[in-house]
Amino acid sequence: MSPTPLATQADLEAALQRSLDPGQAAMAIRRASARVRKYCRQEISLAENETITLPGNGRVLRLPQRPLVIDDTHLLTVTELFGISDVEYMAVEGRDFTRIGTELTRGEQWWAPTRLMGWPFMRPQGIWAQRVRVTYSHGYAEIPDDVVDIVLDLAQMSMTNPQGLRSESIDDYSRTFAAETIGGAQLTAEHKEALRPYRVAAFSVAPVT
Structure with a gap:
């Protein structure tokens, strides 16, 4: 299912x-939303109770989407998966890991060897299992105004020049289109600067099948 347009x-x-023609408007907004999401590497709109599997084997587990939404109806569930038999161990925040933002950190290696240090007993202390399954909610229930402004800016470019023309002439009238509208509206340097707070480094995950 495609993410909700921004x-x-x-x-x-x-x-x-x-x-506007509904079909043309929907296409322009959908394409503009996709460009913003691709640049930011974020869905941005609210996604509820999504389940993903992340590679572990480190002390810090970084969730790929932000911001996290955690409340009575949006829980954070973290399950470590061990070996080819997928033995499961549910990790609990405050007991097995600590959380700051989207980073989940296993126990520090110099702490006393409790369950916070890792389970089963023989595995490396303070290290996540090879794979970790996480169910979490993320994004914004209401899209930030600056993101909406950029999506609308891109959509307007597409609506102004839907055929991707470089220039057009009608009798004695002619006009040249801005380079950003040729071949599909593109993010400008100003757009990218405004989107910087929403952009994250490249991150790959294995979705649950």
Whole structure:
């Protein structure tokens, strides 16, 4: 299922101050949302109770999507998977790991050898298992205004030049389109600077099948 677009047709019509063909508006917003997501490497919109499997074998486990949403209806469930038989051990925050932002840290190696140091007993202390299954919620229930503005900006470029023309002439009238609108609207340097707080380093995960 495709992620929810980061803006609406009503937003785009308000920005352009005119009515739009629903199909064209939806395509422009969908493409603009995809460009923003690709650059940021984030879904941005709220995803609830997503399950992924991450590689472990380190002391710090970094969840790929942010911000985390944790409350009474959005729980964080962390399960370590051991060996080819997938023996499972549910790790508990505050007992088996600590959490700061999207980083889950196993016990420090110099602490007393309790379960916080790792389980089973013979595995390396303070290290996550080879694979860790995480169920968590992330993103924004309400898309930040600066992200919406950039999506609308890109969508407007596409709506202004939907055929990707470099220039056009009608009788004595001619106009040249901005380079950003040719072949699909592209993020500008100003867009990328504004999106910097939402962008994360490249991260690969193995989705649960």
